[in-house]
Amino acid sequence: MSGRDAMLNRIRRSLGVAGNDAGRRAIVIARLEGTPKGVIPARGQLPRAERVELFRRMAEKVSASVADVPSADDLPQAVADFLRAHNLPAKVRMGADPFLAALPWSKTQIEVAHGASDGGDAVGVSHAVGGAAETGTLVLTSGADNPTTLNFLPETHIVAIGADDIAGDYETVFASLRARYGKGILPRTVNLITGPSRSADIEQTLLLGAHGPRRLHIVIVG
Amino acid sequence: MEITSPAFKENAKRALRDPHLQQALSHVRHNFIDKRQKAVDGLAEFDALRDSATGIKNHTLAHLDLYLEAYEQKVTASGGHVHFAETAEEARDLILKICRDAGAKTVTKGKSMVAEEIGLNDHLEANGIEPVETDLGEYIIQIRHEPPSHIIAPAVHLTKDQVEQDFRRVHTNLPIDRDLTEPSALLGEARTILRRRFLAADVGITGANFLIAETGTSVIVTNEGNGDLTQILPRVHIVLAAIEKITPTLEDVSQILRVLARSATGQELSVYTTFSTGPRRPGDPDGPEQYHVVILDNGRSAMLGSQFQDMLRCIRCGACMNHCPVYHAIGGHAYGAVYPGPMGAVLTPQLVGIDKAGHLPNASTFCGRCESVCPMHIPLPNMMRHWREREYEKHLSPATVRYGIGFWAFFAKRPRLYQFATRWAMRALANRGFGRGRFKSLPLAGGWTKFRDFPAPEGKTFQQMWAERKKAA
Numbered sequence: 001m002s003g004r005d006a007m008l009n010r011i012r013r014s015l016g017v018a019g020n021d022a023g024r025r026a027i028v029i030a031r032l033e034g035t036p037k038g039v040i041p042a043r044g045q046l047p048r049a050e051r052v053e054l055f056r057r058m059a060e061k062v063s064a065s066v067a068d069v070p071s072a073d074d075l076p077q078a079v080a081d082f083l084r085a086h087n088l089p090a091k092v093r094m095g096a097d098p099f100l101a102a103l104p105w106s107k108t109q110i111e112v113a114h115g116a117s118d119g120g121d122a123v124g125v126s127h128a129v130g131g132a133a134e135t136g137t138l139v140l141t142s143g144a145d146n147p148t149t150l151n152f153l154p155e156t157h158i159v160a161i162g163a164d165d166i167a168g169d170y171e172t173v174f175a176s177l178r179a180r181y182g183k184g185i186l187p188r189t190v191n192l193i194t195g196p197s198r199s200a201d202i203e204q205t206l207l208l209g210a211h212g213p214r215r216l217h218i219v220i221v222g
Numbered sequence: 223m224e225i226t227s228p229a230f231k232e233n234a235k236r237a238l239r240d241p242h243l244q245q246a247l248s249h250v251r252h253n254f255i256d257k258r259q260k261a262v263d264g265l266a267e268f269d270a271l272r273d274s275a276t277g278i279k280n281h282t283l284a285h286l287d288l289y290l291e292a293y294e295q296k297v298t299a300s301g302g303h304v305h306f307a308e309t310a311e312e313a314r315d316l317i318l319k320i321c322r323d324a325g326a327k328t329v330t331k332g333k334s335m336v337a338e339e340i341g342l343n344d345h346l347e348a349n350g351i352e353p354v355e356t357d358l359g360e361y362i363i364q365i366r367h368e369p370p371s372h373i374i375a376p377a378v379h380l381t382k383d384q385v386e387q388d389f390r391r392v393h394t395n396l397p398i399d400r401d402l403t404e405p406s407a408l409l410g411e412a413r414t415i416l417r418r419r420f421l422a423a424d425v426g427i428t429g430a431n432f433l434i435a436e437t438g439t440s441v442i443v444t445n446e447g448n449g450d451l452t453q454i455l456p457r458v459h460i461v462l463a464a465i466e467k468i469t470p471t472l473e474d475v476s477q478i479l480r481v482l483a484r485s486a487t488g489q490e491l492s493v494y495t496t497f498s499t500g501p502r503r504p505g506d507p508d509g510p511e512q513y514h515v516v517i518l519d520n521g522r523s524a525m526l527g528s529q530f531q532d533m534l535r536c537i538r539c540g541a542c543m544n545h546c547p548v549y550h551a552i553g554g555h556a557y558g559a560v561y562p563g564p565m566g567a568v569l570t571p572q573l574v575g576i577d578k579a580g581h582l583p584n585a586s587t588f589c590g591r592c593e594s595v596c597p598m599h600i601p602l603p604n605m606m607r608h609w610r611e612r613e614y615e616k617h618l619s620p621a622t623v624r625y626g627i628g629f630w631a632f633f634a635k636r637p638r639l640y641q642f643a644t645r646w647a648m649r650a651l652a653n654r655g656f657g658r659g660r661f662k663s664l665p666l667a668g669g670w671t672k673f674r675d676f677p678a679p680e681g682k683t684f685q686q687m688w689a690e691r692k693k694a695a
Contacts, residue, residue, distance in 0.1 A: 003306040004294070007519055010308075011287045011465070014526035019287055028288040031281075031470050032436050038274040038477040041267045058490070095507070116507035119421055135491040142509060149508045152450050170479070174472040184296065186437045188502055188509050189454065192495035197447040200487070201359035201375060202405040203382050204249040210358060211413060211420075212447025212494070 032184075037171050044134035044168030051133045052220060055166045058136025059218055062195030063208060068163075068220040073104055075160055078219050079125065080108040086215070088156060093117055094125040097145040100160065116147035117154060124150035124213075128161040129180075130173040135194055138218065139173050142189035151191050157213040159193075163222040223341065223369040225574050226558030230581035233556035243553050246379050250372075254544035257488025258595065265484065275478045276599045279535040282468055283526060289435040289468045290517070296438025300500030302513035310340035313518045317342060317427065317460055320514050321351050324458045326424035332442060332449030333357035334429030335373050335538060336462050336518055338560045339573065342427070353427075354419045356448035358412055365392045371554030373561060374486050374540040379553045382408070416448070426452035426510070430463035431482070431537070433515070436471040439499045440515060443482065443492045450496055459498070459510035464518045466534040478537060481597035486539040521572050529608050533568050535598040542592035542602060548585050557582055564592035568605045576613050583609035644683045652681035 012019055046054060056066045069078045083090055093113045094100050105112050117124060126146045130139040138159050142148040151157060167173050170192075181187060197212030208214055226233060237243055262268045282289055294304045307313035313336075321329060329346060331337065331353055343353040343364070355364040359377035363370055365388055370376030377385070386402045389411055402408055428449050432441040440461040442449045453459045469475050483489040502509035525531055543549040543563025554562035559570040559579060567582040583606035592602045613619050614627075633640040654661075660675040661667075670676055682690075 003308060003312065004304075006308060007306045007465070007517070007523065008287045008290065010519065010523040011290070011526060014523050014528070015284065015286070016527055017287070024285055024288060028285050028292065028470075032292060035436065035471045035473050037473050038278070039267050039270045039480075041265060041271075041480070043265075062490075062493070119417065137491055137495075142506060143503070144505050144507055147507045148450075148454050152447050152454070170476040171473055174476070178472075184436055185300075186439055186497060186499045188499055188506055190497035190499075191450070192491070192497075193493065194489075194491045194495075195493050197445070198493060199358045199409060199446045201357070201362065201377050202380075202385055202408055203246070204253045204375070204378070205382075205405045207406050207409050209413070210409060210446035210448065211356065211416065211451055 040169050040171060041134055044132065046133070046168060048163070051168055052163050052166050055131055055133035055136055056220070058133065059195070060136070062136060063198075064136065064195050064216040064218055066218045066220065070222070072099065072102075072221050075219055075221060076103050076105045076108045076110060079158055080110055082158065082217055083110070083123065086156070089122055091121075092123045092125045092158070093121040093150060093154065095144055095146045095150065097127040099127050100125065117149040119153045121150075121154045123156045123158060124154035125158045125160070126150050128159050129165065130176055131161050131166040132170050132173055132192075133166055133168050134170070137170070138191075138193045139177075140191045140193065141177075141187045142191075143187055148189045148191065151193065152212045155209070155213055156215045156217065157196075158217045158219065160219050160221055163220050166220070223338065223560060225578055227570060227574065227579045227582055228558070230556060230558055230585060233558055234552045234585070237552040237556040242381055242384060243379050246381050247550060247553050250378060250544060251550050254488070254540075258485060258541060258544070259488075261484035261488040261490065264490075265480070268481065268484065271477060271480045272597050272599060275481050275537075275597060276535060278469065278474045278477055279598060282470060282474075283466070283531060283534055286465065286468060286526065289470060290465065293433055293435040293438060293468055296435065297500065297513075297515055298438075300438050300513075302438065302500040302515060305514060305516045307516055307518045308520075310518070310520050313340045313462065313516050313520075314342060314345040316516050317462065318345060318349055318351070320458065320460055320512075321346065321425050322349075324425055324512070326351055326458070328352045328354060328419065328423050329425045329427055330354050330356050330420055330423040330452045330456065331360070332426070332428035332444065332452040333360050333376070334427065334462055335370075335560065336429055336464055337427065338370060339520065340462075340518065342462070354416070354423065356416050356420065356452055357444070357446060358409065358448075361412055361416065362388060369555070369560065371562065372540060372543060373538050373563075373565075379555060420451040420455050423452075423456045425458040425460060426454075426456040427460045427462060428453050430461050430467050430515075432469045432475050432478070433461075433463055433467045433517075434469055434472060434475060434497075437497075437499055439497045441475060441495065441497050443479070443495050445487075445489075445493045447494055450494055453496075453498060454509055457510060458512040458514070459501070461498070461513075461515045462518065463515065464520065465522050466536070482537055482539055485541040485595065485597040525572060530568065530572060530605055532600050533565070533572075533605060535600055536565055536569070537598060538565075539597060541595045541597065545591040545595050547587065547589060547591070557585075564602045564606070565600075568602055568609065571609050571612075576609060576616065577618055580609075580613045580618050583607075583613070641683070641685060645686065648679045648683050649681055651679045654678075
């Protein structure tokens with residue numbers, strides 16, 4: 001017997017159940033298909049403007065900085081301003097995200113490199129597929145559009161998010177991922193990011209910038 | 223790690239006399255408790271979420287075989303591999319084989335308590351593969367050759383000065399006169415050193431907080447970002463997790479996430495909650511080429527259907543030890559096992575046997591704080607009581623305890639004699655302690671009075687007072 005079957009048999013013996021019990025299977029399939037929701041905190045269930053405001057407040061509470069621009073075309077200038085204000089070089093790396101690619105970066109001084117990071121970049125720019133206002137959380141997905149290495153290797157991570165993509169809760173974001181990728185399917189990596197990297201492993205003193213970015217700057221578009 | 227639970231009493235005495243440890247533990251007593259309380263107070267639905275999360279785990283455990291099958295099918299469909307390990311030894315060998323097949327020389331590791339449970343680092347090292355712990359706390363204890371003393375804050379038993387000494391001892395190629403007085407300087411030094419290790423590693427090993435049946439996904443929850451660099455940079459990603467991490471859906475994970483960080487560190491959500499599904503996809507510019515999941519049993523399936531099943535709801539938040547007066551006094555190492563504190567006192571006897579771990583379920587005053595803060599409503603004191611009973615049944619309790627209980631039982635089985643004897647004893651003790659209300663020393667109670675006074679009885683037994691109240695009413 002394989003290790004797999006032996007493990008399943010041990011579990012069934014302990015539970016006193018049979019693997020071919022149609023009733024049990026139906027219960028499991030119903031949950032996996034129906035994906036029932038549990039308790040959703042009321043705090044995120046707000047009209048659009050207040051929801052975006054909650055997202056901003058929660059993100060700032062965990063030491064992210066947040067800016068907003070009225071339209072996507074203003075994003076490159078907002079990034080340039082942020083880099084200058086923090087004495088960072090006007091050089092960023094991003095993936096092939098069509099939303100970011102369509103922006104007028106050439107109107108700024110910013111030099112844009114493309115593709116995954118090898119650790120040599122000071123600033124990464126990504127486009128979040130969604131956000132959850134309840135905790136100020138960004139949701140990013142892997143792929144050529146937004147390589148996952150950009151979320152972790154550069155010291156500064158700048159993330160653009162459409163105001164319309166900010167949901168009240170995690171469940172709404174997961175429902176939109178399901179609509180985009182199909183039921184039961186996720187991209188290789190989905191990152192929920194809530195503030196910049198930190199550690200409190202030395203005497204419980206909270207320090208920013210452990211292994212991931214020291215700075216997380218969020219630009220809300222629209 | 224070497225299990226020293228049989229020497230718990232000596233360990234505890236040593237811990238109480240260790241000034242560094244006592245200084246470090248003073249941070250635990252307040253920080254964790256205050257932060258958790260603030261986070262709990264900040265979310266009106268916290269208790270409803272606890273109930274919801276508890277229900278999800280109960281449902282999952284009752285159908286664990288079927289969810290495991292569904293999970294495996296999804297991982298395979300996304301191009302990953304699932305391996306099943308009955309014992310710690312099997313898990314170690316499976317991981318070693320994957321590393322060898324990948325031609326691995328160095329392996330980066332995200333924080334994993336299951337890796338500690340199976341003694342993975344020693345096994346890899348003995349076979350010529352260098353494991354590099356990358357969580358700051360885990361890195362510190364690795365260079366000290368120590369086990370973790372806490373399940374979410376592995377170096378919580380150390381002071382900043384001790385860490386500085388270790389860094390100076392190990393990082394010998396850095397200037398001797400560098401300033402390491404601030405914790406931020408220590409963090410910066412570890413970041414620089416570990417960044418090189420991340421980029422050079424052949425295999426990355428992480429644990430998992432959840433394995434999602436709906437999507438075949440492993441989830442890790444971290445604050446530093448080390449777990450992510452561990453799993454996206456090397457060619458091979460190995461996930462090591464135990465069977466109880468299976469969770470049905472993304473919605474179910476969302477419920478548990480809302481109680482996990484709040485109970486652990488008092489954060490609303492940890493910084494990085496990362497969902498990983500299979501290896502890199504066609505067109506992906508980064509991510510591992512291979513994705514393996516090693517699922518460990520190691521005695522857990524035997525807990526299903528037993529009086530210890532509820533323990534499998536544990537999500538390893540650490541709230542029970544953060545609130546435990548015994549843990550506060552002696553820290554995690556004194557328990558002499560991988561999992562310390564109340565959850566460890568229940569789990570360790572299952573993993574290493576009650577004959578070795580018998581002291582642990584006895585190292586509790588049953589004050590109940592662990593159960594009251596447990597986000598999964600695990601009845602920890604009750605389960606410690608079950609272990610005490612088993613210890614007694616197996617005749618493993620010390621002779622003094624057995625004779626003591628036998629002595630008490632002799633009277634308890636003879637109510638008239640019991641009442642007479644206790645009345646007499648209470649009156650005698652009350653007379654002798656009169657005026658002070660306490661004893662500085664008592665015959666046969668030196669173990670107690672050596673460290674604190676023994677309160678003197680008021681003069682009447684409970685049964686006497688009960689009878690008087692009844693008469694008055």
